[in-house]
Amino acid sequence: MGHIKIDNLTKEYAERRVLPRNDTDSEYKGGKLVVLDSIDLEFKDGEFVCIIGPSGCGKSSLLRIIAGFDKPTSGKVSINGTEVVKPRTDSVYVFQQDGLLPWMTVWQNMELGLIHINDKEEKVKRIKEYIDIVELTGFEYSYPSELSGGMKRRAELARALVINPDMLLMDEPFTGLDFLTHMKMREEVVNMHEYIGKSMVMITHFIDDALIMADRVVVLSERPTRVQMVRELEGRARNIETDPVLHELKDEIYLMMGVSYVV
């Protein structure tokens, strides 16, 4: 189960810059930097949600609050009806990069999430199964630094999935990958979502990723960040170039992000 409800969520950070006293910029309320301003969202169980928004709008902050790493200033996030107050093993966060512990092999990294399981055979079986799913067989005993960028992401996905969480929270998981690997990973993540049926929330700054992968696209505005658009999409194997609806949506989102001229 992975039903997420975000209620009137606001997140402010203490602003370190010295501001002129008469600054009335709405971004700063009393010297605070307002990152998320009254966000209301609801994601269904099993949905693939993509969150896009301009740089610095608080996409990562939102995901970190959902994961329980950060506390909101006001409002709350509930997963399956329970309020999120701390990180939990049923929602696993996939980091932008460096999420794998570099001093451990792929296998040892996979064991991290299974630390509370005592049945050794069960552990081995599950790790093998997921290493197989992400096609890393033969690299079980490699260190992260010996893997390519794409392999590292796959290893981290496997580590997240092996503990059988309700949902995956992915923070720009394709950052730093080359174009082809990016395309391949996009396909693999979508397939994995179809196959495993977990809720996934993914932050991305690639609009194409969102339009191709998501069941639900959320577009956030610039600071103070509000929800600008929520759009449900249906079917997979989408082609943005040939589908006029997607094409139009893409232009619309670009406009929202302040890019008026799309080549």
Add this chain to the structure above:
Amino acid sequence: MLLLENTLSLTKKPFILGFVTFTVICLLWEVLLVFYEVSEKTFPGPVLVFDSFWKLITDGSLLKHIVASLYRVTVGFYLAAMLGIPLGIALGRFFVARDMLEPDIQFLRPISPLAWIPLAMLWFGIGDQPAIFLIFLSCFFPLVVATTIAVRSINQVYFQVADNFNFGRTDVLFKIIVPAIIPDLVTALRLTVSIAWLVVVAAEMIAVQSGLGFLILDSRNALRMDYVMVGMVVIGIIGLLLDHIVQLLGKSKVSQWNKVST
């Protein structure tokens, strides 16, 4: 495999080159002494030093001094590591501990261990203890500071991974903190072991009747500069070996995770 072979041939060459330089320096030393007719009493040549070195080995006294010095260094160094590293981890992790203790540590750190000699002798008397205490002091503060910095520079993502997977305190300590700081720690240990070795010689010139420092001081009193130089040479050699031993510690895969490149 090719990479491995290249690295091997590269590391072999400096060793040979270093040995050649060393031999040339010794030859030059001997030749210059003969050429300028310097008295062997004020500046003994390598041949005499080697001869005296052999004498001290065969009568067993050199070994006794080496063991005495190494014993003091080992005990002082281990004590410092056993207390300093955990304290450093605590200071790196807990803000309260840091705010409470860091000013005091930064205040005590710049005081040379040698300045503690009078107090050390008063507290511990004559013998091994004051020397061990001084070595402990000389290693303790650098280790605390290095460990603190290492812990504080751990990528925060790793702690979030630990939170996410619901680690207990012990797991955070042994699966995250300890492996994360090992590369920095090996460097710190290398530096402190050489400091310890510097300090033991100074300490042995004051409060004890054995050790390489004592050998040097005693030989000076007897005007045996050849023995003084034997002491110096042995200190140099053991310093080199200690450094290599600590370096070996850092050669294991676990402590090299930050150096493996793609």
